[in-house]
Amino acid sequence: MTDYKDSDTDMREERINALLDGELDDEQAEQLKREAMGDQALARSIIEAYQLQRAMEGMRVEKAPASLRRRLKRIPREQRPAYLQPGWVTAFAVVPLLVIAVALMQRRAPEPSPAPSQPREPTAAEVAQARQDLAVAFAYIDRVGERAGNEIELELAGEMTDAVAGSVFRTIQHQKIL
Amino acid sequence: MSREYRQWVRDYQDQAWNLARYLLKDASEAEDATQEAFVKLWNHREEIDPGSIRPWLMRVTRNHCLDRLRRRRPEQEFVGYETVEERDPMHGAEQSELGNWLQRAIKGLKEPYRTLVVLRDIQQHSYEEVAGVTELSLTQVKVYLHRARKQLREQLAEVRP
Amino acid sequence: MKRFLIALFCTTLALPAVAQEDALRDLPGFVDFGGLNEIYGEPKVNISIGGALLRFVGAMAKNEDPEAAAIFSKLKGVRVSVYATGGNAAAALDQVSSVKKSLSALQWAPIVQVNDEGEQVQIFMKMNGEVMDGLTLMAVDDEEAVFINVIGQLDPNELAGLMDDFDVDIGGGLDINVD
Numbered sequence: 001m002t003d004y005k006d007s008d009t010d011m012r013e014e015r016i017n018a019l020l021d022g023e024l025d026d027e028q029a030e031q032l033k034r035e036a037m038g039d040q041a042l043a044r045s046i047i048e049a050y051q052l053q054r055a056m057e058g059m060r061v062e063k064a065p066a067s068l069r070r071r072l073k074r075i076p077r078e079q080r081p082a083y084l085q086p087g088w089v090t091a092f093a094v095v096p097l098l099v100i101a102v103a104l105m106q107r108r109a110p111e112p113s114p115a116p117s118q119p120r121e122p123t124a125a126e127v128a129q130a131r132q133d134l135a136v137a138f139a140y141i142d143r144v145g146e147r148a149g150n151e152i153e154l155e156l157a158g159e160m161t162d163a164v165a166g167s168v169f170r171t172i173q174h175q176k177i178l
Numbered sequence: 179m180s181r182e183y184r185q186w187v188r189d190y191q192d193q194a195w196n197l198a199r200y201l202l203k204d205a206s207e208a209e210d211a212t213q214e215a216f217v218k219l220w221n222h223r224e225e226i227d228p229g230s231i232r233p234w235l236m237r238v239t240r241n242h243c244l245d246r247l248r249r250r251r252p253e254q255e256f257v258g259y260e261t262v263e264e265r266d267p268m269h270g271a272e273q274s275e276l277g278n279w280l281q282r283a284i285k286g287l288k289e290p291y292r293t294l295v296v297l298r299d300i301q302q303h304s305y306e307e308v309a310g311v312t313e314l315s316l317t318q319v320k321v322y323l324h325r326a327r328k329q330l331r332e333q334l335a336e337v338r339p
Numbered sequence: 340m341k342r343f344l345i346a347l348f349c350t351t352l353a354l355p356a357v358a359q360e361d362a363l364r365d366l367p368g369f370v371d372f373g374g375l376n377e378i379y380g381e382p383k384v385n386i387s388i389g390g391a392l393l394r395f396v397g398a399m400a401k402n403e404d405p406e407a408a409a410i411f412s413k414l415k416g417v418r419v420s421v422y423a424t425g426g427n428a429a430a431a432l433d434q435v436s437s438v439k440k441s442l443s444a445l446q447w448a449p450i451v452q453v454n455d456e457g458e459q460v461q462i463f464m465k466m467n468g469e470v471m472d473g474l475t476l477m478a479v480d481d482e483e484a485v486f487i488n489v490i491g492q493l494d495p496n497e498l499a500g501l502m503d504d505f506d507v508d509i510g511g512g513l514d515i516n517v518d
Contacts, residue, residue: 013324048331055276056299063426064195066482068209072187072216079220120391127395133386134396137419140384140485144478148451148460184455 012042016049182228183220190232191216193301194239200285200296201243211246215239233310236303240293240311283333290314291326298323360387363416368465368473368490370447372438375422375484378430383483384421390414390491415491422484428457431484435459435477438486442475457481 018024019032036043064072122130194215198208215238219231226234284295290312297303297311298319309319363369376382397411424431442463443449453460458480465473476487 009328010321010324013328014320017320017324017327045331048335049327052327052331052334053299055280056295057302058274059277059280059300061192061196061301062199064191064212065205065209068195068212069187069191069482071209071213072191073184075213075217075220076183079217122392122395126392127399130388130392130396133388133419134393134417136384137386137388137417137487140419140421141476141487141489144460144462144476144485144487147478148453148462188457 012045016046019046020049020053183223186219186231186235187216190235193232194235196301197236197239197293197296198243200292201240201289202246203285207246208243211242212239214242230310233303233307236297236307237311237313244289279334279337280330283330287326287329290322291329294319294323295326295330299327360418362389363387363418363490366415366472366490367467368415368471368488370438370442370473370475370488372420372477372486372488373434375431375434379422379424379484382420382422384419386417386419388417390416393417413492414489416488417490418486418488420486424479424481424484426481428479428481428484431479432457432459434484435461435479438475438477439463447473447475 015024015028015032019029024032032046036046191212194212195208198211198215199205202208202211215235218238219226219235284292284300287295293312294308297308298305303311305316305319308314308323309316312319314322364371393411393414393416397408422431439461445465447463447465449461450464451460451462459478461475461477463475464471465475471493472490474487474489474493476485478485
């Protein structure tokens with residue numbers, strides 16, 4: 001973009017846009033409107049400018065897709081330097097939190113009693129469908145566990161950074177920028 | 179700090195994505211560029227003035243988009259601008275014909291006109307913020323925006339009776 | 340006539356799922372999540388598998404994987420409901436709060452409770468002495484509300500191993516590989 005110095009057209013456009021943006025005082029606005037009454041081209045420009053402004057104000061800001069939202073939420077975890085991750089935080093990142101938390105609270109279950117006899121044997125199709133459904137169920141269990149792990153990891157790691165390595169971390173970041 | 183970051187994601191992901199879509203026209207590339215901007219935001223979060231997060235983020239998003247545009251081969255022209263909504267058969271019932279036309283017209287503007295129109299007229303950033311994002315002076319922003327709007331008005335006059 | 344037959348066929352298909360859900364209600368590890376259909380419409384995922392079917396799934400794998408068969412024999416039910424919240428998580432968050440109160444009153448132990456603006460993750464466990472009767476997971480954000488209830492004796496280490504056998508990607512859609 002080369003010369004942006006005002007030409008006559010630019011000056012006229014500037015006044016029209018200033019009118020739209022509410023930047024003209026009452027006297028200046030009235031002056032412009034008086035000019036428009038005697039200048040069809042100016043009047044048309046002002047009307048079209050208002051129409052365009054209303055049209056663009058009505059345009060929606062497109063919502064970010066779900067895939068992007070998930071990627072943005074994962075950034076803090078993915079960006080954490082390895083030296084700030086002690087073993088047990090890494091463990092939370094690797095294993096679903098659900099598994100760890102429940103394992104800590106539960107002792108080994110006793111041997112199950114024999115399965116009762118079934119009134120009706122499911123069809124092969126029903127069993128196949130059940131396997132598909134179980135796959136989906138496990139995927140959601142994994143996802144919920146991972147989300148819980150992420151949230152706790154963020155909070156704990158944040159506290160760790162502030163309490164233990166905050167100043168050191170910031171120094172290293174400054175050096176990276178320079 | 180992670181809570182603040184999550185709030186920034188909620189507050190600004192749509193606008194950053196929106197700008198990237200208008201600039202790159204390709205959804206997948208726009209996602210990548212937006213993610214790169216938020217990675218930078220996370221990595222530099224301690225240095226940014228909390229009151230300037232939005233313009234900072236939009237500037238970085240735009241810069242990442244412009245870098246990608248410069249790296250594109252000439253034959254990689256993206257002619258269509260198909261939003262998620264436009265693939266929905268019901269979309270036509272909701273979005274006006276004028277809105278559809280405007281989207282296409284805006285994507286046809288050259289830089290920095292396109293960014294200025296998206297930031298000021300669609301996303302309603304202040305002139306000062308727009309100047310900060312585009313690294314132009316306030317005067318430059320206003321003059322270029324005037325020219326962009328004039329171009330759009332003239333195109334609109336041609337298609338409307 | 341055709342419409343009547345189609346309606347009858349659909350009703351017949353639905354009966355086994357309803358019957359499975361009814362059979363689970365009396366189990367101590369069962370959790371009633373209430374209904375969000377009126378607000379979010381039909382759930383995008385609605386799974387209810389009873390003990391009988393789970394045992395058959397395990398029995399099919401018995402020769403190749405006796406451990407999996409043993410795990411399945413201890414499970415009495417797996418229930419999953421997932422709603423698309425479409426940016427409006429308020430109703431689902433209210434439902435989670437309501438279920439939380441019920442679970443606390445019924446002596447379920449909270450394992451994980453994550454509360455953030457517009458998002459929640461809640462995990463509860465029901466113990467009966469040394470044995471676990473059930474596991475409940477609830478996760479809500481502006482994209483979806485997930486309600487999971489696993490009923491039966493559950494060893495989490497065994498569950499992790501079982502989950503490894505099911506390779507799924509539910510990120511954008513449902514892309515499932517089952518060994």
